[in-house]
Amino acid sequence: MKKIGLFVLLLLLSVLSIFVGVKELSLAQLFQWDAQQKLVLVTTRIPRTISLLIAGSTLSISGLIMQHLTQNKFVSPSTAGTMDSARLGILVVMIFFPSAPLLFRSFIAFVFALGGTLFFIYLTRFLPAKNQVMIPLVGVMFGNIIGSIATFFAYQFQLVQNMSSWLQGNFSTVMKGGYELLFLTVPLLIMVYLYAYQFTVAGMGEDMATNLGLNYQRIQLLGLLIVALSSAVILIMVGSIPFLGVIVPNLVSLRYGDHVKNILALTAIGGSIFLLICDILARVVIAPYEIPVSVVVGALGSLIFITLLMRRRWT
Numbered sequence: 001m002k003k004i005g006l007f008v009l010l011l012l013l014s015v016l017s018i019f020v021g022v023k024e025l026s027l028a029q030l031f032q033w034d035a036q037q038k039l040v041l042v043t044t045r046i047p048r049t050i051s052l053l054i055a056g057s058t059l060s061i062s063g064l065i066m067q068h069l070t071q072n073k074f075v076s077p078s079t080a081g082t083m084d085s086a087r088l089g090i091l092v093v094m095i096f097f098p099s100a101p102l103l104f105r106s107f108i109a110f111v112f113a114l115g116g117t118l119f120f121i122y123l124t125r126f127l128p129a130k131n132q133v134m135i136p137l138v139g140v141m142f143g144n145i146i147g148s149i150a151t152f153f154a155y156q157f158q159l160v161q162n163m164s165s166w167l168q169g170n171f172s173t174v175m176k177g178g179y180e181l182l183f184l185t186v187p188l189l190i191m192v193y194l195y196a197y198q199f200t201v202a203g204m205g206e207d208m209a210t211n212l213g214l215n216y217q218r219i220q221l222l223g224l225l226i227v228a229l230s231s232a233v234i235l236i237m238v239g240s241i242p243f244l245g246v247i248v249p250n251l252v253s254l255r256y257g258d259h260v261k262n263i264l265a266l267t268a269i270g271g272s273i274f275l276l277i278c279d280i281l282a283r284v285v286i287a288p289y290e291i292p293v294s295v296v297v298g299a300l301g302s303l304i305f306i307t308l309l310m311r312r313r314w315t
Helices: 002-019 035-070 082-096 102-124 134-156 160-167 180-194 196-202 206-211 216-238 244-256 260-284 293-314
Strands: none
Touching: 002 035, 002 260, 035 102, 035 180, 035 196, 035 216, 035 244, 035 260, 082 102, 082 134, 082 160, 082 216, 102 134, 102 180, 102 216, 134 160, 180 196, 180 216, 180 260, 196 206, 196 216, 196 260, 206 216, 244 260, 244 293, 260 293
């Protein structure tokens, strides 16, 4: 019943997303649209809504997997250096392979994202596991170091403006023929579902997982591969979106528990709903102009993130 209610809300927000924008599309006059209105629907509105659904669910599930692998509720691709490492990889492509195709850019971003995430996981072995704030704090610092290196070289090669405008979370530029790479994350989400039980066991810790007969290292590597590839694709196609991978899995797990298979669909739907709401707000706050969705997600997400931190502190 809870899934049905969330799915209905997701459907309503998706329809609203299609009809909100500078160009007026009237649902009442659906069969009387002219050629320009139909072109806007097919070329921009539907691709944008599909991108929001995929990005929201992918980032939320990536955060869920990261939290189980690190046994920390505040770890996600944006607080573990994954996104910042992928950004550095994109900068390398912009400097040395400026005319490289999109798939090659995604591959390099994936390699850097995986390398940065593996290094972060290695760092966590030297941190107190019981301190829930220490690990994401180190992850943020690690990400800032990687980001500073990327910014330094971007200044050196006069690519700061290009990199900043390209990697800022924004769905206004999503169009038909330029967003289909996002569908690459769909089989990754299916793989998460197939290995949901193993990820749940891995979340109990290496000793417990090994005692239960699980190959902990293999499952950890699989999870990191999924997270790194998903993060790279999202960053390449729509830019960086903060906090989403932290707050949605936490809100869902607070209400429905921590078993990955049981909350996987709820986490995916919740991430899509949250991102749809933020994107609609981004379009209407200063209409007919719009602000990047990353700004709205950052504002709302930071408030929820602080609330979650305070709740953990007093429980």
